[in-house]
Amino acid sequence: MKLSHSICFLLLLTLSCASSSALAQDENPQNFVNCINLHSIDISELVYTQQHSNFTQTLLSSINNLRFPKPDTPRPLAIVTPVSESQIQSVIYCSKEQNLEMRIRSGGHSFEGLSYVSALPFVVLDLVKFKNFSFDAATETAWIGSGLTIGELYYNIGKQSNVLGFPAGLWANVGIGGHFSGGGYGMMKRKYGLAADNVEDACLIDANGRILDRKAMGEDWFWAIRGGGGGSFGVVISWKVKLVPVPEIVTVFRVSRTLEQNLTTIFHKFQSVAPKLPKELDIRADIQSILSNASLRADNRTITIGFDSLYLGRANSMFSAVEEYFPELGLVREDCVEVNWLQAMMHFTNLEFSTPPEILLNSTVLPRPAFKSRNDVVQVPIPVQGLEGLWEKMYQIAPQQATLQFTSYGGRMDEIAESALPFPFRAGSLYELNMFVQTETDEAERVEWIRGLGTYLTPYVSQNPRSAYVNYVDLWLGTNNLNGTTSYEQASKWGKRYFRNNFDRLVKIKSVVDPCNFFRHEQSIPVISAGKISLCDP
Ligand SMILES: Cc1cc2nc3c(=O)[nH]c(=O)nc-3n(C[C@H](O)[C@H](O)[C@H](O)COP(=O)(O)OP(=O)(O)OC[C@H]3O[C@@H](n4cnc5c(N)ncnc54)[C@H](O)[C@@H]3O)c2cc1C
Ligand SMILES: *[C@@H]1O[C@H](CO)[C@@H](O)[C@H](O)[C@H]1NC(C)=O
Numbered sequence: 261m262k263l264s265h266s267i268c269f270l271l272l273l274t275l276s277c278a279s280s281s282a283l284a285q286d287e288n289p290q291n292f293v294n295c296i297n298l299h300s301i302d303i304s305e306l307v308y309t310q311q312h313s314n315f316t317q318t319l320l321s322s323i324n325n326l327r328f329p330k331p332d333t334p335r336p337l338a339i340v341t342p343v344s345e346s347q348i349q350s351v352i353y354c355s356k357e358q359n360l361e362m363r364i365r366s367g368g369h370s371f372e373g374l375s376y377v378s379a380l381p382f383v384v385l386d387l388v389k390f391k392n393f394s395f396d397a398a399t400e401t402a403w404i405g406s407g408l409t410i411g412e413l414y415y416n417i418g419k420q421s422n423v424l425g426f427p428a429g430l431w432a433n434v435g436i437g438g439h440f441s442g443g444g445y446g447m448m449k450r451k452y453g454l455a456a457d458n459v460e461d462a463c464l465i466d467a468n469g470r471i472l473d474r475k476a477m478g479e480d481w482f483w484a485i486r487g488g489g490g491g492s493f494g495v496v497i498s499w500k501v502k503l504v505p506v507p508e509i510v511t512v513f514r515v516s517r518t519l520e521q522n523l524t525t526i527f528h529k530f531q532s533v534a535p536k537l538p539k540e541l542d543i544r545a546d547i548q549s550i551l552s553n554a555s556l557r558a559d560n561r562t563i564t565i566g567f568d569s570l571y572l573g574r575a576n577s578m579f580s581a582v583e584e585y586f587p588e589l590g591l592v593r594e595d596c597v598e599v600n601w602l603q604a605m606m607h608f609t610n611l612e613f614s615t616p617p618e619i620l621l622n623s624t625v626l627p628r629p630a631f632k633s634r635n636d637v638v639q640v641p642i643p644v645q646g647l648e649g650l651w652e653k654m655y656q657i658a659p660q661q662a663t664l665q666f667t668s669y670g671g672r673m674d675e676i677a678e679s680a681l682p683f684p685f686r687a688g689s690l691y692e693l694n695m696f697v698q699t700e701t702d703e704a705e706r707v708e709w710i711r712g713l714g715t716y717l718t719p720y721v722s723q724n725p726r727s728a729y730v731n732y733v734d735l736w737l738g739t740n741n742l743n744g745t746t747s748y749e750q751a752s753k754w755g756k757r758y759f760r761n762n763f764d765r766l767v768k769i770k771s772v773v774d775p776c777n778f779f780r781h782e783q784s785i786p787v788i789s790a791g792k793i794s795l796c797d798p
């Protein structure tokens with residue numbers, strides 16, 4: 261089916277932002293429910309208030325950090341799962357009318373639960389039903405709904421072609437809406453860059469209910485939604501993506517090494533070699549502490565590193581590339597497994613090669629941990645002494661309860677200018693280091709541990725500003741004030757870390773396109789045009 265941008269036609273429904281100001285906050289969902297029933301047809305079945313028998317199930321359906329569903333976690337007054345653009349417009353309109361916050365949820369993978377938790381009375385706009393996938397063979401593009409998961413996207417692409425793919429993340433349940441909004445990367449970033457680098461158009465609903473495509477929103481706004489972080493610039497309902505060529509046969513390997521197998525030497529080399537590999541080759545690494553018979557320690561523990569790799573080509577040539585660039589790894593030819601691209605994508609989300617790909621459509625297959633995470637960007641390899649201290653830190657936490665994830669950049673990532681999109685980690689950044697600890701037990705202790713780990717890493721990671729990836733959102737970096745007025749200086753604490761020099765442009769765009777700051781959360785981009793705020797606030 262051929263789709264033009266008529267997909268994103270303009271609906272003339274003008275909503276004003278001043279209407280909210282007169283009304284006090286309303287914690288009873290009834291006025292909100294009445295409002296949307298009045299403004300929308302056939303929506304009542306799609307609204308889940310706390311009294312609804314399916315409320316909890318619907319809320320939990322895409323909570324992907326189980327640190328948040330606790331008895332004292334604030335819950336939305338209502339969750340709405342619209343099936344049409346006009347229903348989304350009603351949710352926006354009625355949230356404003358009732359002075360409620362509105363959180364947008366696509367896949368629910370926000371590390372800090374920003375899509376389904378708020379300290380102020382709020383509703384959740386859940387895009388789970390926006391799962392369109394319209395492929396155009398002639399241009400090798402597709403219009404895709406924000407409610408698709410990346411696994412569903414890969415599945416849909418695989419059904420169309422065995423020589424096309426898309427460079428998004430690894431974990432199949434991650435939602436397109438939030439993922440693309442923050443950049444989004446996986447095992448093909450070194451060849452094709454971010455997911456956001458491959459977006460050609462989008463369809464967005466703004467705070468006034470206008471439906472805008474790229475042309476209608478303009479290049480600044482379109483720039484901001486491709487990496488400036490979800491929840492600040494509008495509800496993106498769909499994206500037009502350029503699919504990328506992949507070979508019919510690709511190759512993967514997954515191998516691990518322990519301290520007793522020279523992990524420290526291997527990893528030290530990995531840091532500088534991984535960003536310089538051929539673009540077709542991406543190697544990522546995960547480090548954990550484990551129990552092992554081979555341990556030389558009294559507590560039987562060691563450190564293990566798992567290397568996961570994708571090569572856009574055949575096994576023999578992958579093997580020779582690894583031998584040439586990274587002989588320290590000690591890879592053998594038998595480690596390299598030839599599969600198709602879709603199987604490789606399933607493998608990276610820990611599904612067996614032989615599983616029917618339909619499993620990617622099942623949102624309950626993958627585990628959902630409770631966790632706290634922090635992350636940094638590394639620009640100079642961490643010296644051996646620094647690594648040895650890091651292993652000591654890992655021994656302070658129960659085996660396999662904490663993971664250090666290393667995502668190497670380089671290749672295509674380096675060729676794109678730092679200002680091309682809000683995501684700033686291009687040339688000069690070696691890799692992203694994500695620290696992750698499970699908090700199902702000993703939450704307080706573990707959270708403190710990961711705080712200390714961040715402190716330990718200070719001398720080894722990017723500084724001025726110390727940097728972080730907005731899709732790995734971390735509220736420890738600071739938060740907006742609840743009343744909606746946050747200074748540029750305050751928001752710079754996290755804004756400069758996520759976006760570096762691109763932060764200022766994001767603030768300018770935000771101030772123009774959402775002057776009343778309707779789209780807000782703990783770390784949304786602030787509005788600075790102080791003069792205009794009086795139009796919106798009481
Ligand atoms: C287990 C796991 C694995 C991950 N793996 C990767 C990976 O391999 N690569 C990578 O780059 N990232 C990865 N991430 C991070 C992921 O990209 C972000 O968490 C992303 O924001 C999730 O999008 P979502 O739609 O699932 O999340 P949500 O929680 O629904 O949304 C995240 C944020 O975006 C906003 N938002 C959601 N939808 C929209 C929309 N349609 N329009 C505007 N704003 C919206 C939300 O309000 C929220 O602030 C992973 C996260 C987890 C938990
Ligand atoms: C409740 O949720 C289940 C599973 O998602 C669904 O099958 C059922 O139709 C829902 N019931 C209502 C009344 O929405």
Ligand SMILES: *[C@@H]1O[C@H](CO)[C@@H](O)[C@H](O)[C@H]1NC(C)=O
Nearest residue numbers: 267343344345389390391392
């Ligand atoms: C996408 O899906 C939504 C929800 O099912 C629907 O309302 C919308 O019209 C669809 N858009 C296209 C272009 O198919």
Ligand SMILES: *[C@@H]1O[C@H](CO)[C@@H](O)[C@H](O)[C@H]1NC(C)=O
Nearest residue numbers: 520521522523525588589590
């Ligand atoms: C570890 O490295 C040393 C020298 O660097 C080498 O002699 C030894 O064989 C290596 N051990 C393993 C298990 O690879």
Ligand SMILES: *[C@@H]1O[C@H](CO)[C@@H](O)[C@H](O)[C@H]1NC(C)=O
Nearest residue numbers: 550551552553554555560562
């Ligand atoms: C450790 O040693 C025990 C006893 O020799 C053996 O049964 C077990 O399989 C070993 N575990 C591993 C992980 O090698």
Ligand SMILES: *[C@@H]1O[C@H](CO)[C@@H](O)[C@H](O)[C@H]1NC(C)=O
Nearest residue numbers: 551552553557558559560561
């Ligand atoms: C370590 O392993 C040895 C041999 O398997 C076992 O006897 C000993 O109890 C273990 N020590 C600890 C602290 O687990």
Ligand SMILES: *[C@@H]1O[C@H](CO)[C@@H](O)[C@H](O)[C@H]1NC(C)=O
Nearest residue numbers: 618619621622623624625626
């Ligand atoms: C999805 O996966 C779960 C867990 O593996 C399973 O119980 C369920 O039956 C699956 N659903 C479908 C529709 O296959």
Ligand SMILES: *[C@@H]1O[C@H](CO)[C@@H](O)[C@H](O)[C@H]1NC(C)=O
Nearest residue numbers: 740741742743744745746797
């Ligand atoms: C908003 O909150 C901040 C800090 O909580 C406070 O300094 C500021 O004065 C408040 N602004 C308004 C308009 O209430």
